[in-house]
Amino acid sequence: MARPSVKEQRQAQILDAYEACVARYGIEGATLERIAEQAGLARALIRHNIGNRDELIDALVERFIKQTRQEIDEMMDELPKRNRLKVLTEWLFDPAHSDTQFVLVSDALFMAAINDPVLADKMRKWTMEFILAIEKLITDDYPDTDKKLVSAVAAGIVGIYFNVESLTPLGKLDKLAKDSKQAVLLLINLLK
Amino acid sequence: MARPSVKEQRQAQILDAYEACVARYGIEGATLERIAEQAGLARALIRHNIGNRDELIDALVERFIKQTRQEIDEMMDELPKRNRLKVLTEWLFDPAHSDTQFVLVSDALFMAAINDPVLADKMRKWTMEFILAIEKLITDDYPDTDKKLVSAVAAGIVGIYFNVESLTPLGKLDKLAKDSKQAVLLLINLLK
DNA sequence: TTATTAATTGTCAAATTTGATAATTAACTG
DNA sequence: CAGTTAATTATCAAATTTGACAATTAATAA
Numbered sequence: 001m002a003r004p005s006v007k008e009q010r011q012a013q014i015l016d017a018y019e020a021c022v023a024r025y026g027i028e029g030a031t032l033e034r035i036a037e038q039a040g041l042a043r044a045l046i047r048h049n050i051g052n053r054d055e056l057i058d059a060l061v062e063r064f065i066k067q068t069r070q071e072i073d074e075m076m077d078e079l080p081k082r083n084r085l086k087v088l089t090e091w092l093f094d095p096a097h098s099d100t101q102f103v104l105v106s107d108a109l110f111m112a113a114i115n116d117p118v119l120a121d122k123m124r125k126w127t128m129e130f131i132l133a134i135e136k137l138i139t140d141d142y143p144d145t146d147k148k149l150v151s152a153v154a155a156g157i158v159g160i161y162f163n164v165e166s167l168t169p170l171g172k173l174d175k176l177a178k179d180s181k182q183a184v185l186l187l188i189n190l191l192k
Numbered sequence: 193m194a195r196p197s198v199k200e201q202r203q204a205q206i207l208d209a210y211e212a213c214v215a216r217y218g219i220e221g222a223t224l225e226r227i228a229e230q231a232g233l234a235r236a237l238i239r240h241n242i243g244n245r246d247e248l249i250d251a252l253v254e255r256f257i258k259q260t261r262q263e264i265d266e267m268m269d270e271l272p273k274r275n276r277l278k279v280l281t282e283w284l285f286d287p288a289h290s291d292t293q294f295v296l297v298s299d300a301l302f303m304a305a306i307n308d309p310v311l312a313d314k315m316r317k318w319t320m321e322f323i324l325a326i327e328k329l330i331t332d333d334y335p336d337t338d339k340k341l342v343s344a345v346a347a348g349i350v351g352i353y354f355n356v357e358s359l360t361p362l363g364k365l366d367k368l369a370k371d372s373k374q375a376v377l378l379l380i381n382l383l384k
Numbered sequence: 385t386t387a388t389t390a391a392t393t394g395t396c397a398a399a400t401t402t403g404a405t406a407a408t409t410a411a412c413t414g
Numbered sequence: 415c416a417g418t419t420a421a422t423t424a425t426c427a428a429a430t431t432t433g434a435c436a437a438t439t440a441a442t443a444a
Contacts, residue, residue, distance in 0.1 A: 002387090002388050002389030003388085003441040003442060004389095004390080004441070005389090005390065006390090006391075027218070028218055029220055031430080031432090032432070041392090044393070044434095045392070047432095047434085048390095052433075053432080110362070111218060111299060111300070113362055114296065114362070120362045124362050124364060124365065127362075127368075131368070151367075151371045151374075152374035152378060154371070155352070155368055155372045156352055156371075156372065156376070156378065156379070158355075159351055159375065160347070160348055160351035160355070162359075163350075163354045163358075166355075166358070167354075169306045170302070171312065171316075172316060173316065173319075175343075176319075176323070179343045179346070179348075180347045180351050182340070182343075183345060183347050183348025183351065183379060184348070186341075186348065186379060187348070187375065187378060187379070190378055194413075194418050194420060195410060195411040195412060195418085195420045195421065196411065196412070197420065197421085199420090223401060223402085224401075224402070225402095233422090234422065235402090236404095236422075236423070237421080237422070240421075
């Protein structure tokens with residue numbers, strides 16, 4: 001019939017560039033010009049393939065949630081059958097597994113959510129899913145644990161982890177990262 | 193001699209408006225026009241009293257650090273002589289003491305610090321001061337505690353607290369706040 | 385080869401934001 | 415009242431960003 005569509009590749013290409021720009025310049029500083037330059041495309045192609053600014057951030061959020069949900073599932077599947085919580089802790093606080101760009105994008109999305117109730121719902125739900133996954137791990141590793149203890153420890157683990165991730169872009173916080181990991185292990189040891 | 197200067201009042205007035213705009217529109221969205229409107233002043237007066245955009249954020253950061261440092265000191269002074277850590281925990285997780293605008297401004301400053309090494313140093317130092325204050329409280333309340341335990345618990349408390357504060361602007365996170373407080377209390381109970 | 389559909393490029397106008405400076409007004413002192 | 419200093423206002427030019435649309439080019443099927 002006609003020329004084949006490359007819309008899906010272009011959309012991915014644009015969102016990749018968008019993430020890089022958000023990480024570098026913040027959500028407001030990620031202008032269409034910069035995104036286009038980062039993607040190696042003409043600015044009009046952003047409009048053609050995705051749309052205006054609002055549609056751009058919508059697309060970014062959707063992809064972000066979809067991707068991270070999948071990655072969390074995969075990570076959970078890869079954990080061993082026993083002692084999963086401690087293995088996960090090693091994974092979470094391993095600097096090699098920290099993705100600066102990912103952290104900056106998620107921070108930017110949380111900030112953007114403050115003035116956008118729809119986005120706020122999505123990010124809240126996203127956070128809750130993560131906490132629930134941790135709670136499930138806890139009850140798997142340590143059944144018969146008091147329900148309130150489970151939710152407190154899960155909230156503590158996630159809080160400490162989120163905080164470290166959001167601060168690490170500042171750099172030079174190795175000690176804080178180590179101490180935070182120890183704090184998480186302290187909480188886990190309460191479950192025995 | 194001459195007309196009296198109102199520069200100091202004007203500067204405070206402008207920085208107040210700046211904080212309000214940063215909280216509402218983010219650090220990039222806080223344009224000079226919006227700040228001027230929020231302050232009830234002409235845009236040129238911002239330039240006259242403080243300067244351009246860069247000087248504006250410098251002034252904001254300096255005031256932010258100075259003010260919070262003072263507030264932390266005052267808060268510490270107001271704590272009782274015994275059981276100070278638990279009293280502080282009640283204070284930190286009391287919704288009545290949560291200042292949304294303050295949280296949003298500090299979050300914005302952390303984000304801005306990522307591309308500004310000088311600002312990053314200041315925010316890192318600011319964070320460290322807070323952690324050290326907690327560590328001091330711990331050793332006051334529970335002397336003879338192992339040093340590593342002290343720093344781990346302090347990192348945990350601060351991490352959990354910072355995380356809750358940065359997420360609460362999303363709203364509807366009461367359960368997370370309560371669970372987080374419980375997690376902090378769990379850490380504190382390890383000190384006995 | 386031609387028709388068809390989509391990708392790509394080019395261009396323009398409107399709105400926003402900022403930096404800068406001149407001109408004017410206000411408050412105080414002697 | 416006159417002089418002096420600072421506050422305030424008015425206005426301009428430049429740069430940035432965005433939205434929209436027309437024109438062109440490319441790839442495939444019949």
